[in-house]
Amino acid sequence: MKIATFNVNSIKARLPRVLEWLKERNPDVVCLQEIKSLDENFPRMEIEDLGYNIETHGQKTYNGVALLSKFPIEDVQRGLPENTEDDQARYIEAFTGGVRIGCLYLPNGNPIPGEKFDYKLRWMDHLVSHAKTLLAYEEPLVLCGDYNVIPKDEDVFDPARFEGDALTQPATRARYRELMYLGFTDALRVLRPSGADYTFWDYQRGAWQKDNGLRIDHHLLSPQAADILKDCQIDKMVRGGERASDHVPIWIDLDI
DNA sequence: ATGGTAGTTTAACTA
Numbered sequence: 001m002k003i004a005t006f007n008v009n010s011i012k013a014r015l016p017r018v019l020e021w022l023k024e025r026n027p028d029v030v031c032l033q034e035i036k037s038l039d040e041n042f043p044r045m046e047i048e049d050l051g052y053n054i055e056t057h058g059q060k061t062y063n064g065v066a067l068l069s070k071f072p073i074e075d076v077q078r079g080l081p082e083n084t085e086d087d088q089a090r091y092i093e094a095f096t097g098g099v100r101i102g103c104l105y106l107p108n109g110n111p112i113p114g115e116k117f118d119y120k121l122r123w124m125d126h127l128v129s130h131a132k133t134l135l136a137y138e139e140p141l142v143l144c145g146d147y148n149v150i151p152k153d154e155d156v157f158d159p160a161r162f163e164g165d166a167l168t169q170p171a172t173r174a175r176y177r178e179l180m181y182l183g184f185t186d187a188l189r190v191l192r193p194s195g196a197d198y199t200f201w202d203y204q205r206g207a208w209q210k211d212n213g214l215r216i217d218h219h220l221l222s223p224q225a226a227d228i229l230k231d232c233q234i235d236k237m238v239r240g241g242e243r244a245s246d247h248v249p250i251w252i253d254l255d256i
Numbered sequence: 257a258t259g260g261t262a263g264t265t266t267a268a269c270t271a
Contacts, residue, residue: 010263148271
């Protein structure tokens with residue numbers, strides 16, 4: 001069972017690339033971030049034609065997440081529970097094909113210090129709290145998406161250039177570790193313990209051409225999901241396509 | 257120290 005995550009940076013602008021990739025990779029479940037679309041404007045028909053059920057949590061202009069699945073989608077939850085004052089569409093969760101999936105778009109948090117960084121840290125606190133609840137179900141669980149967290153210095157092309165960035169701050173990394181220490185497994189790192197495995201290249205300064213990337217899109221697995229992990233791949237070549245997103249798809253294969 | 261790009265939206269924001 002292939003479960004992918006892909007920050008598309010506008011589903012409208014990226015639809016041809018997304019359809020092309022769906023046909024080639026044929027994932028069973030897909031988590032999309034930054035759809036930048038209202039629910040009613042999501043291009044449902046084109047994606048349903050490829051055999052997917054769809055649940056969206058959209059908003060106008062910014063953010064927005066969606067879940068695609070070839071299996072029935074049950075128990076849909078929009079937004080992190082407890083985070084009731086949050087007006088940004090950054091989380092959708094559901095049970096599908098025997099796996100519970102949380103699709104998340106964690107706040108970027110720049111610049112620091114400031115309101116946006118405070119919001120990021122609060123959002124991470126809510127995520128940790130909810131992850132505890134989900135882990136207690138003791139079922140295969142995948143929390144994946146754009147974390148906007150560079151876990152370690154090896155996950156960025158030039159750590160020195162990111163010293164003042166919200167993606168590498170000690171407070172950011174401390175909360176990410178708090179999440180990991182609950183018992184999650186980083187799917188990519190359990191299969192590839194080190195290396196420049198980037199998932200994002202900025203549109204600016206020729207970042208893609210120079211391979212100046214970041215690893216910020218992750219699949220975190222509950223023990224029950226980690227036990228059945230078969231594979232994890234980054235579809236890096238997608239970044240070189242026409243009108244590409246600044247992120248590429250990452251997928252895991254679970255033996256379920 | 258600034259600007260470079262992309263998307264949404266049409267001046268300014270987010271990333």
